[in-house]
Amino acid sequence: MNREPLPFQLFTEIAIIDQLAGNAFERALPAGITRAQFTVLHHFIRRGLAEQSPAQLADAIQVTRGTMTSTLARMERSGLISVRPDPADGRAKLVALTEAGRAMRDACVAAIGPLLPLVEQSLDETELQTMLQLLQRLRQKLDNARDTAI
Amino acid sequence: MNREPLPFQLFTEIAIIDQLAGNAFERALPAGITRAQFTVLHHFIRRGLAEQSPAQLADAIQVTRGTMTSTLARMERSGLISVRPDPADGRAKLVALTEAGRAMRDACVAAIGPLLPLVEQSLDETELQTMLQLLQRLRQKLDNARDTAI
DNA sequence: GTTATATAGTTTGATATCAAATTGGAGCAA
DNA sequence: TTGCTCCAATTTGATATCAAACTATATAAC
Numbered sequence: 130m131n132r133e134p135l136p137f138q139l140f141t142e143i144a145i146i147d148q149l150a151g152n153a154f155e156r157a158l159p160a161g162i163t164r165a166q167f168t169v170l171h172h173f174i175r176r177g178l179a180e181q182s183p184a185q186l187a188d189a190i191q192v193t194r195g196t197m198t199s200t201l202a203r204m205e206r207s208g209l210i211s212v213r214p215d216p217a218d219g220r221a222k223l224v225a226l227t228e229a230g231r232a233m234r235d236a237c238v239a240a241i242g243p244l245l246p247l248v249e250q251s252l253d254e255t256e257l258q259t260m261l262q263l264l265q266r267l268r269q270k271l272d273n274a275r276d277t278a279i
Numbered sequence: 280m281n282r283e284p285l286p287f288q289l290f291t292e293i294a295i296i297d298q299l300a301g302n303a304f305e306r307a308l309p310a311g312i313t314r315a316q317f318t319v320l321h322h323f324i325r326r327g328l329a330e331q332s333p334a335q336l337a338d339a340i341q342v343t344r345g346t347m348t349s350t351l352a353r354m355e356r357s358g359l360i361s362v363r364p365d366p367a368d369g370r371a372k373l374v375a376l377t378e379a380g381r382a383m384r385d386a387c388v389a390a391i392g393p394l395l396p397l398v399e400q401s402l403d404e405t406e407l408q409t410m411l412q413l414l415q416r417l418r419q420k421l422d423n424a425r426d427t428a429i
Numbered sequence: 430g431t432t433a434t435a436t437a438g439t440t441t442g443a444t445a446t447c448a449a450a451t452t453g454g455a456g457c458a459a
Numbered sequence: 460t461t462g463c464t465c466c467a468a469t470t471t472g473a474t475a476t477c478a479a480a481c482t483a484t485a486t487a488a489c
Contacts, residue, residue, distance in 0.1 A: 133325075135407045136398035137391075140300050142414040147297040148341055149421040150290050152477080165445060175283075184467060191298055196446055198469055203444080220454045220467040241287075248286035251420035252413060257285045260413050263406055264292040270401035271299040302447080315475060334437060346476055348439055353474080370437040370484045 150244075157240050161207065162233060165192075165200050170209065170234035173226050180223040182215065209233055300394075307390050311357065312383060315342075315350050320359065320384035323376050330373040332365065359383055 133141070155164050168190055173181070181189075187197035201224060204210045209230035215221035226234075252260065283291070305314050318340055323331070331339075337347035351374060354360045359380035365371035376384075402410065 134395055135404075135411065136395040138411055139398060139407065139414070140304070142411065142418055143293055143297050144301065145341065146414060146418050146421060147293050148476095149418065151294065153421070153424070154290070155477085163444065182467075191295060192445085193447060194468065195448085195470075200445075202469095215467095218455075218467080222468075245284055245286040247420055247424055248289060248417065251416045254285075256413055257289065260410060261285065261288055261292065263402060263410050264289070264296060266401045267398065268292055268296050268299070270397055271296060271303070274303070274397055298446095305447085313474065332437075342475085343477060344438065345440075345478085350475075352439095365437090368437080368485075372438075 153244055154241060157244055159233065159236050159240055162209075162237065165196075166204050166209065167234070167237045169200060169204065170226065170230055170237070174231070174234055180225045182221050182223060184221070186224065204230070303394055303397075304391060307394055309383070309386050309390055312359075312387065315346075316354050316359065317384070317387045319350060319354065320376065320380055320387070324381070324384055330375045332371050332373060334371070336374065354380070 151164060158164070158167060169186060172178070172186065172189060176189075183197050183201055184194060186201075187194045190197070192200075201210065201212065205212050208227055211225050211227050213223050213225075215223050248257065301314060308314070308317060319336060322328070322336065322339060326339075333347050333351055334344060336351070337344045340347070342350075351360065351362065355362050358377055361375050361377050363373050363375075365373050398407065
């Protein structure tokens, strides 16, 4: 039926799913917080980090430093993070979660909980595992490609 | 290791892959055209469409009408599409590809060709097929959910 | 026919994102 | 110390995206 190369179809499906899921996700989040901001909060907690430089966050989350600058500015304004100069490097800053940030992250996790069963309604446990493995492999490949030549 | 619910991990992987692939994709495209604009060009060709209203395009591509308005405005300015009033409905418009639009779509397809082997280097044919099937099921589920209650 | 409701498209304001240019400190070399 | 290069963060300008408000036309209800 479909004459598209399979990899092309794959990226098309992924783009659509990301858009659908991302929208549902963002609509489920508490007012005033976005997916990008949640990603920062979540990163701190998941990795058990205390302080991180904007550059470290940008690299981990795979956005440019300019993007991270503006996201962090908004998060600081709304009190989710604190930012201080790095005493060891005059160019750098150190970002940490505030209590409000921690609480907001918990509220977000609770808010998106109800979305997760949607996945379980379309894929069983084994399928989910399979898909995750394959996606991880693909992601690593893309990640390496980005570092080398692209 | 990872204590995240599997569906959550799944969405995380998909988001990262979409970001990585989308960036590579956009960098590969000819100067002056974007992923969103390519999606419109591609939609016309893939479905063999002559004319479509902005609303039809927005629905098919899953963006809001406001988003489509601004994308189409840019595409018309750069000559990729032509737009005329719908003679049958005073509110509506009819969008069609120009020759330049058709040519640009071909150029885009050629430009992204070299990216596709990246997928084949991480997944064999069977795995790709499996993944596509599962993703399609998930996408359909999310699509239905969006229509009903979310 | 007039009014009410629905639909097509646009506009506005906010956020995210990138690439490229800029600012200013860090570190090394001569 | 002076200069050169590298790196952290920011700024700028463009695009995409959404939700919500708005304009104008169409259609139904009466």
